[in-house]
Amino acid sequence: MSIATRPDIISFAGGMPGNELFPVEEIDEIYNHLPFDIKQTAFQYGPTPGYPPLLESLKEYLKKKGMPVETNRLMITTGSLQAINILGKVFIDPGDLVVTENPCFIGGISAFKSYQAILHGIDLDRDGINVPLLKSFLDQSKSRPPKFIYLTPNFHNPAGTLYTEQRKKELVPVLQEHDLMLVEDDAYGELYFDEEARKRVVPMKTLYEHELDICYTGTFSKILGPGFRLGWMLVPQEIYQKAELCKQSMDACSPNFTQVLANEFLRTGKMELYIIKMREVYKRRKDTMAAAIRTFFPEEITWLEPKGGFYIWLKLPPNIDITAVLKASIEKGAVFVIGKTFDPEGKDNSHIRLAYSHTPEHKIERGIQILGACLKEALKRPA
Ligand SMILES: Cc1ncc(COP(=O)(O)O)c(C=O)c1O
Numbered sequence: 001m002s003i004a005t006r007p008d009i010i011s012f013a014g015g016m017p018g019n020e021l022f023p024v025e026e027i028d029e030i031y032n033h034l035p036f037d038i039k040q041t042a043f044q045y046g047p048t049p050g051y052p053p054l055l056e057s058l059k060e061y062l063k064k065k066g067m068p069v070e071t072n073r074l075m076i077t078t079g080s081l082q083a084i085n086i087l088g089k090v091f092i093d094p095g096d097l098v099v100t101e102n103p104c105f106i107g108g109i110s111a112f113k114s115y116q117a118i119l120h121g122i123d124l125d126r127d128g129i130n131v132p133l134l135k136s137f138l139d140q141s142k143s144r145p146p147k148f149i150y151l152t153p154n155f156h157n158p159a160g161t162l163y164t165e166q167r168k169k170e171l172v173p174v175l176q177e178h179d180l181m182l183v184e185d186d187a188y189g190e191l192y193f194d195e196e197a198r199k200r201v202v203p204m205k206t207l208y209e210h211e212l213d214i215c216y217t218g219t220f221s222k223i224l225g226p227g228f229r230l231g232w233m234l235v236p237q238e239i240y241q242k243a244e245l246c247k248q249s250m251d252a253c254s255p256n257f258t259q260v261l262a263n264e265f266l267r268t269g270k271m272e273l274y275i276i277k278m279r280e281v282y283k284r285r286k287d288t289m290a291a292a293i294r295t296f297f298p299e300e301i302t303w304l305e306p307k308g309g310f311y312i313w314l315k316l317p318p319n320i321d322i323t324a325v326l327k328a329s330i331e332k333g334a335v336f337v338i339g340k341t342f343d344p345e346g347k348d349n350s351h352i353r354l355a356y357s358h359t360p361e362h363k364i365e366r367g368i369q370i371l372g373a374c375l376k377e378a379l380k381r382p383a
Helices: 024-032 036-043 052-064 079-091 106-114 131-140 165-177 195-200 237-251 256-267 270-296 322-332 361-380
Strands: 073-077 097-102 118-125 148-151 181-185 214-219 231-235 311-315 351-355
Touching (some): 079 214, 079 231, 097 131, 231 237, 270 311
Antiparallel strands (some): 214 231
16 A cells, blocks of 8 residues: 555556545535534444434435335444454355455455454356356365355456356356355445346345345445445344444444435435446546557466456466566556455465556556556566
8 A cells, every 4th residue: 555555656446436526515515514413423432323313314325226124224434444354254254265356355355364263265257257166166165164155246357347148147056065255245236337237236135035144244435435444244133233343343323424425425326426427437447448458468477357346366477476567666666465465375376466446548548558568578588
């Protein structure tokens, strides 16, 4: 983060929106027009499960998307990372097995490891998690079954993958057979780039509520601002009760101040309009990065064009020294994240992650040119 936020560096590192994209004026206006007593409420502690008006408006929002809000309980959390962390705390005893995708969101890896879970990553391909590999792992682990599986089916971080409907369907009998609970992380589902992707972002929590046990998490970080530190979980009643107890001891409540503002942003329909604009901005940034990669990167590097979200995940030839490329690239003014960071077992994987979300188009092109030159140089001198 310290390098990623240096003004002289073009950063493809942090998975965050650009500062220039935040709806600062809308939020100014919302605050200025709040009744005085609501402003006072905003400064106060609030109920552990969330500011009741925000819970109501978020429930309405998720209901419109077809999510099973009536048969589950909704809780506001301090970022969705807290939701993931709480689920880890509820379910994991030291030495328990947890299945993730490989690669996997670093926050999930560190949350589960903090409760001393043993992580096992199953490879992702272009359509989602590799189901035969998952099945065979679960078959082998019958004497010591994992506590849950953690998946990000929509615009995966770091892989950018959007699961196909078919892949989600194939997962159902495997999870059923092994009675395995799913933690479904949907941090990026709103940020699709076209109609086909829009149809595919339907959460498993919506599709398979009756077939599977699913704890669903979401966040305001990518559709309003990470500084709000607001996310949520939608979970079955029994899990909700345990999660509420955990949250009580963690931070008593998520910030009431930002919950009041997020509620107005959501309730008045401003958020939906803002998300429409953001989809366009991120698509333009993705298009610019994709075009620059085609122009400036060596052909040996392979990648898939994302259909939404923040990231492009690239596979480098195995003989490239990625750490040396990173050093050279920082010296010349561009930074990215090495793929090993996202391996649940910390293994090398010859990948890098580029985020296009917080860099304006003209800088994206320049940064990719710098990185392309460093990659070409490294290919001339194999490790
Ligand atoms: C896949 C995924 N899940 C969850 C989060 C956590 O976000 P937050 O805690 O800001 O809601 C992130 C943030 O980068 C993410 O990429």
